[in-house]
Amino acid sequence: MLDPRLFRSDLEETARLLARRGYLLEVERLSALEAERKSIQIKTQELQSARNANAKAVGMAKKEGRDAADLVAEGAALAEQLKAAEAQLSEVQGHFEAIALAVPNIPHESVPEGRSEEENVEVRRWGSPQAFDFTPRDHVDLGAALKLMDAETAAKITGARFTVLSGALARLHRALIQFMLDLHTGEHGYKEMYVPYLVNADSLRGTGQLPKFEADLFRLAGEQPYYLIPTAEVPVTNVVRDLILEDGELPLKMVSHTPCFRSEAGSYGKDTRGMIRQHQFEKVELVQIVRPADSFAALEQLTANAETVLQRLELPYRTVVLCTGDMGFSSTKTYDIEVWLPGQQSYREISSCSNFGDFQARRLQTRWRNPATKKPELAHTLNGSGLAVGRTLVAILENYQDEAGRIAIPDALQPYMGGITSLSP
RNA sequence: GGAGAGGUGGCUGAGUGGUUGAAAGCAGCGGUCUUGAAAACCGCCGGGGGUUCGCGCCUCCCGUGGGUUCGAAUCCCACCCUCUCCGCCA
Numbered sequence: 001m002l003d004p005r006l007f008r009s010d011l012e013e014t015a016r017l018l019a020r021r022g023y024l025l026e027v028e029r030l031s032a033l034e035a036e037r038k039s040i041q042i043k044t045q046e047l048q049s050a051r052n053a054n055a056k057a058v059g060m061a062k063k064e065g066r067d068a069a070d071l072v073a074e075g076a077a078l079a080e081q082l083k084a085a086e087a088q089l090s091e092v093q094g095h096f097e098a099i100a101l102a103v104p105n106i107p108h109e110s111v112p113e114g115r116s117e118e119e120n121v122e123v124r125r126w127g128s129p130q131a132f133d134f135t136p137r138d139h140v141d142l143g144a145a146l147k148l149m150d151a152e153t154a155a156k157i158t159g160a161r162f163t164v165l166s167g168a169l170a171r172l173h174r175a176l177i178q179f180m181l182d183l184h185t186g187e188h189g190y191k192e193m194y195v196p197y198l199v200n201a202d203s204l205r206g207t208g209q210l211p212k213f214e215a216d217l218f219r220l221a222g223e224q225p226y227y228l229i230p231t232a233e234v235p236v237t238n239v240v241r242d243l244i245l246e247d248g249e250l251p252l253k254m255v256s257h258t259p260c261f262r263s264e265a266g267s268y269g270k271d272t273r274g275m276i277r278q279h280q281f282e283k284v285e286l287v288q289i290v291r292p293a294d295s296f297a298a299l300e301q302l303t304a305n306a307e308t309v310l311q312r313l314e315l316p317y318r319t320v321v322l323c324t325g326d327m328g329f330s331s332t333k334t335y336d337i338e339v340w341l342p343g344q345q346s347y348r349e350i351s352s353c354s355n356f357g358d359f360q361a362r363r364l365q366t367r368w369r370n371p372a373t374k375k376p377e378l379a380h381t382l383n384g385s386g387l388a389v390g391r392t393l394v395a396i397l398e399n400y401q402d403e404a405g406r407i408a409i410p411d412a413l414q415p416y417m418g419g420i421t422s423l424s425p
Numbered sequence: 426g427g428a429g430a431g432g433u434g435g436c437u438g439a440g441u442g443g444u445u446g447a448a449a450g451c452a453g454c455g456g457u458c459u460u461g462a463a464a465a466c467c468g469c470c471g472g473g474g475g476u477u478c479g480c481g482c483c484u485c486c487c488g489u490g491g492g493u494u495c496g497a498a499u500c501c502c503a504c505c506c507u508c509u510c511c512g513c514c515a
Contacts, residue, residue: 041475045484052444052484055496059443068495075495244435244472365473374454376472 001100001362008034017106020113021324026099033099037092044085051078101205102212105359107324108296108333114323120336121323126307127316129340130399137405138343139397140274143169145405145425149275160272161264161279163390168423172396172409173282175416176389177257180284180309184386188305190255190286195235197258198226203238206364208330208356215265218279228261232285233383240289241364244376250368251298252289255386257282275390276348282389288382291368292358295380296333299355303335306351306386312412315395316340318347332357337387339395350391353384 006014007030015025054075061068112121143149148169154162165173184190198220204210204227209217218228229235236256245252260283271277286305290298303319310317322334331354338347358378361367367376400408407423414421 038475041484045475048484051496055494056444058495062443072495077495079495 001359002103002106003358003362004096004100007096007100014106018103020111021104021107021327022115023104025103030096030099033092033096037089037096040085040089040092044082044089047078047082047085051075051082054078104327104329105332105357107327107331108355108357110321111327111333112321112323113325115325116323117326119323120320120326122318122320123335125316125318126311127314127340129316129342132342134403136342136398136401138274138341139394141343142397142401142405142407143274146407146423147425148423151274159279161277163275163278168417168420169393171417171420172413172423173389173393175413176392176396177282177284178416179312179413180386180389181255181257183309183312184255184284184286184305188253188255188286188308190253190305193236193239193254193256195232195239195256195258197229197235197261199229199234199238201225201227203234203241206241207234207237207360208363209234212329216263218261218263229258230262231260231385232256232258232283233287236285236287237289237360237381237383238364240366240379243366245289245366245368245379247291247369247371250289250291250379251294254287255284256287257284257389259283275394278390281391284386284389286353286384286386289366290380290382292377292380295355295357295382298380298382299333299335299353302382302384302386303337303353306337306353306384309387309392310337310339310350313392313396313410314412315392315399315410317350328352328354330354330356330359332359335384339391341395341398342401343398348391350395351385351387354382356381356383 015027018025058068058071148167150164153164185192220226288298317339320336327334334354336349337351339350341348360381361378366379368379370377405425
C-alpha cells in the first residue's frame with residue numbers, strides 16, 4: 001500500500017508516476033473522497049470531543065449530588081449524532097482503503113519504462129550456452145528416458161501440473177535444496193527459517209497477494225480460512241508483521257525452503273509440458289528486512305546471492321531488470337534471473353528479486369526505530385528466489401546432458417549425492 | 426474432541442462503570458553527584474490518525490468485532506489466541 005498521504009497532498013504527481021507502469025489512478029474519485037473524508041472526520045472528532053466533555057460533566061454532577069437529567073439528555077442527543085457521523089466516516093474510509101489497497105507500488109526511477117516482457121532490459125549475462133554437437137533434448141524427454149520423472153502417475157494421483165520424481169532424480173532435487181540452504185546460511189549470512197505452509201488472510205494481505213490475487217491461491221475448504229502458501233515470501237515476511245525492530249536487528253536476512261502452491265489460473269495452455277509450471281514446486285526463498293536507505297543496495301546484494309547459486313552450478317544465465325509494465329504489483333524494482341534451457345533454446349525465469357520499499361511494510365506494520373529520530377519508521381522489505389528448485393532441476397537436466405541421455409552431476413552437488421556422479425538411462 | 430484459566434504499554438503487573446492512555450516496579454533516555462563507574466536523587470519515557478509553518482490542540486487504541494450506557498479497560502454477546510489437565514495422534 002502506498003502512503004495515503006500521497007493521495008491527499010501529491011495526487012497528480014502520484015498518478016503520473018503510476019502511469020509509467022500503465023496504471024490509471026482514479027484521481028477525481030480520490031480527491032472527491034478526500035474532501036468528504038476531511039470534513040466528516042473533523043466533524044466526527046468534534047462530536048467525540050463534545051461527548052467526552054459531556055460525560056465528564058455528568059460524572060461530576062452526580063458526584064456532587066446535583067441533578068444531571070439535562071446533561072444526560074444532551075449526551076443522548078450527541079450520541080445519536082456521533083453514531084451517524086462515525087458510520088459516514090467509516091464508509092468513506094472504507095471506500096478510500098479499497099482503492100488504496102488495489103493501487104500498485106510506484107516504480108523506482110531507475111526502472112525502464114515499457115509495456116510488457118519484451119521491453120525488459122538485460123543487465124548482465126554469465127556463462128555461455130554450451131554448443132551441443134547433437135540436438136539437445138528437453139527435460140521431459142530426458143526424465144522419461146531416465147524413467148525417473150513421471151507426470152502421468154502424478155496425474156493419476158492428483159491431476160494436471162504435478163510431477164512424481166523418483167530415485168536419484170528425487171535425490172538430486174533434494175540435493176539442490178540442501179546446497180542452496182547451505183550456501184545462503186553459510187556464506188551469505190541468512191538465517192534459516194522453518195515456517196507454516198498454511199497461512200491466514202492477514203498474512204496474504206500483508207505481503208500483497210490479497211485482496212487482488214485471490215484467484216492465484218489455493219484456499220482450504222475446511223473451517224479455518226487458511227490458504228496454501230504461493231511462496232515462502234508470505235510466511236517469512238510476516239514473521240516481522242506488527243513489529244518495531246531495533247536498529248541493531250537490521251538488516252534481517254532470512255532464508256527458507258518451502259513448497260509453493262499456485263493455482264495458475266489464467267495460464268491455460270502455457271508451459272503445459274514438463275516441470276516449468278506446476279501447481280506444487282519447491283523454492284528456496286531469500287527475504288531481507290532493511291533500513292530504508294539501504295534497500296536498493298540490498299536488492300543488488302540479494303540478486304547477487306541468487307546468481308551465486310547458478311554460478312556454483314555452472315549454469316549460464318542472464319539477469320534482466322523488469323520494465324515498468326512487467327513488474328509485480330508490490331515491487332518498486334525487480335530483477336529476473338533467467339537460466340539457459342537448451343531444450344527450449346531460450347532463457348527462462350528461475351528467480352525474481354524485488355525491492356518492495358515500504359509498500360509491504362505499511363501493510364504489515366513492520367517498522368524500525370530510527371536512532372536519529374528515535375521514532376518508529378516503516379522498514380523496507382525485499383525478497384527473491386534463491387532459487388526455484390524445480391526449474392533448477394530442469395536446467396541441470398538440460399545443460400548437463402550428453403548424447404546418450406546421461407546427466408552429469410555438477411561438482412557443487414556431488415557432496416550431497418552420496419557418490420552418484422551421473423544419472424544414466 | 427472434553428474441562429478449566431487467562432489475554433492491559435518494551436517487560437512485570439494494578440485497575441471491575443465516571444476528569445484513567447491507564448498506578449507501581451523494571452528496562453531505556455537525559456541530568457545532578459563522582460577522577461571514572463556503580464549507587465542515590467531529579468526529570469523524560471507507548472502507538473495510529475486529524476489539524477497546524479511550528480509550539481500545540483483534538484481524536485482513536487487495554488486480543489478482535491459487535492452491543493448496553495450520558496459515559497466502557499471495567500458490564501453483555503460472538504470470535505481469535507495463549508496456558509493447564511484429560512483423550513486421540515505424526
